[in-house]
Amino acid sequence: MFKDLIEYIVKSLVDYPDEVVVREVTGETVVIIELTVTEADLGKIIGRYGRTLKAIRSILYTAGLRVNKKVILELIDEPRSDVQIEE
Numbered sequence: 130m131f132k133d134l135i136e137y138i139v140k141s142l143v144d145y146p147d148e149v150v151v152r153e154v155t156g157e158t159v160v161i162i163e164l165t166v167t168e169a170d171l172g173k174i175i176g177r178y179g180r181t182l183k184a185i186r187s188i189l190y191t192a193g194l195r196v197n198k199k200v201i202l203e204l205i206d207e208p209r210s211d212v213q214i215e216e
Contacts, residue, residue: 130196131153131160131162131189131200132151132152132153132162134189134192135151135185135189135202136149136151138185138188142170142173142174142181143166143170143174145166145170149164149166149170150164150165151163151165158198159198159199159200159201160193160199160200160201161201161203162202162203163203163205164203164204164205166204171204171206174204182202182204185202186202
């Protein structure tokens with residue numbers, strides 16, 4: 130649910146939508162969304178003074194309220210190879 134929402138928003142903002150990788154880790158009360166984009170698109174996701182990223186996180190927070198879960202968005206600069214995450 131949250132993964133699809135983030136993919137839609139982020140792919141609409143970036144120049145290289147095929148390079149967007151979204152991973153979702155779901156717990157009982159917390160959902161962690163890991164977002165990886167190209168270095169060229171990183172500035173577009175963060176936005177001026179972090180406003181775009183803050184707006185995306187606000188949307189996720191509101192969506193999480195509907196299902197009683199806390200949603201955390203992490204922007205990953207480099208993919209980590211030491212962590213195994215189910216997609």
